Amino acid sequence: MASKTTETAHGAAEAAHGGGSAMPQLDFSTFSNQIFWLVVTLVVIYLILSRVALPRIAAVLAERQGTITNDLAAAEDLKAKAVEAEKAYNKALADARAEAQRIAAETRAEIQAGLDEAIAKADAEIAEKTAESEKAIAEIKAGALESVAVVAKDTAAEIVTALGGKADADGVAAAVTEQMKG
Amino acid sequence: MGKIFFYVVLAVVMVSGLLFAPEHAGLAIHPMDQFVVSSMFGDHVGMFSITNATVWLALAVLSTFALLVLGSSRRAIVPGRAQSVAELTYGFIYKMVEDVAGKDAVKFFPYIMTLFIFILMSNSLALIPMSFSPTSHIAVTAILAALVFITVTVVGFVKNGVGFLGLFWVSSAPLPLRPILAIIEVISYFVRPVSHSIRLAGNIMAGHAVLKVFAGFAGALGLFSFFPIFAITAVYALEVLVAFIQAYVFTILTCVYLKDALHPSH
Numbered sequence: 001m002a003s004k005t006t007e008t009a010h011g012a013a014e015a016a017h018g019g020g021s022a023m024p025q026l027d028f029s030t031f032s033n034q035i036f037w038l039v040v041t042l043v044v045i046y047l048i049l050s051r052v053a054l055p056r057i058a059a060v061l062a063e064r065q066g067t068i069t070n071d072l073a074a075a076e077d078l079k080a081k082a083v084e085a086e087k088a089y090n091k092a093l094a095d096a097r098a099e100a101q102r103i104a105a106e107t108r109a110e111i112q113a114g115l116d117e118a119i120a121k122a123d124a125e126i127a128e129k130t131a132e133s134e135k136a137i138a139e140i141k142a143g144a145l146e147s148v149a150v151v152a153k154d155t156a157a158e159i160v161t162a163l164g165g166k167a168d169a170d171g172v173a174a175a176v177t178e179q180m181k182g
Numbered sequence: 183m184g185k186i187f188f189y190v191v192l193a194v195v196m197v198s199g200l201l202f203a204p205e206h207a208g209l210a211i212h213p214m215d216q217f218v219v220s221s222m223f224g225d226h227v228g229m230f231s232i233t234n235a236t237v238w239l240a241l242a243v244l245s246t247f248a249l250l251v252l253g254s255s256r257r258a259i260v261p262g263r264a265q266s267v268a269e270l271t272y273g274f275i276y277k278m279v280e281d282v283a284g285k286d287a288v289k290f291f292p293y294i295m296t297l298f299i300f301i302l303m304s305n306s307l308a309l310i311p312m313s314f315s316p317t318s319h320i321a322v323t324a325i326l327a328a329l330v331f332i333t334v335t336v337v338g339f340v341k342n343g344v345g346f347l348g349l350f351w352v353s354s355a356p357l358p359l360r361p362i363l364a365i366i367e368v369i370s371y372f373v374r375p376v377s378h379s380i381r382l383a384g385n386i387m388a389g390h391a392v393l394k395v396f397a398g399f400a401g402a403l404g405l406f407s408f409f410p411i412f413a414i415t416a417v418y419a420l421e422v423l424v425a426f427i428q429a430y431v432f433t434i435l436t437c438v439y440l441k442d443a444l445h446p447s448h
Contacts, residue, residue: 034322037233045300054295
């Protein structure tokens, strides 16, 4: 009995706010209200999105994309410049090296020419000196041979005298000459 | 041993709680009461009355405004947290529309974004205790689904003329089968808005009703209420997932239907 009363009370309470149905979702008396406010909500959200939010977010995303693209392009540009600068540097280096080599070769050739000339001159001088010297040596040699003969004759005469013989100047000279020939 | 004793006590308490429910003041489980639409001022719910549904719809609008307008107001090149979320949401739906419905569907993007953000916000706000969930009401989801259905059908006929009916004529099937398939296709086409709307309302309603039922147990079980509270925590976590997934499912199905309207060939 008591439980029945509770049930009735509960049923009445449900009927009061549930329109007699166990599911408030099927209470058709609230449908017009819900649908009206839903349509208002959707329209407001649509306007907020299409007028403000979506264009703004799209703009921000596009701007970011643009910034990234620009930065990448700038980086590419700088890289190209760096490559160019390196190329120029290498070219300058190669030029300088070639110039240095040219100057070195020139200098070397100059020095070589001077050197050759000096050597030729020196050779000529040396040849001259050598000829002179040879002549002098020949003279000295001739002089020396003569002196040797005189000394030998004198020495022989002295030795003969010392041995107790009688030095015959002509005989000694002939003997010495004979010996020196041999 | 202690474990078995514990479970026996738990079972006895729960069964007795269920058996003596009408007499027990603590076990007053009315899981559907949370869905009641009631006027905020006065008793009568007329078409233009401010109801709890109105309040939570308005909060959904405010949340959308806060996230997408206030969140992106700084227009930062390096976004903050709110702007990141706004941009991620934008990118997520934009890519979905482009990938699923095709490049020429991009002009419907604001419309689809409206549906997604509205459902997502309603579902999320409904997870606040004592709140009202507009998306648990078939009146709301039916209108959403009907809007999609009407839009898709109108777009289909405007874009393709009578050729839109080719959607129902499966030209890759053998000729004798085609009329039968056409009937099935027509039926499935008209069932779309029904499944589209009931899927969303059913998921949200069921989840919230389950939460309420467990909450009722927690009130009745006294010392042993930790069990239903644990269950509530688990179901709540699931509901957070469902709130997002249902918004996602509704949106991607809208994209699929839109694709059918724009390119009605099988």
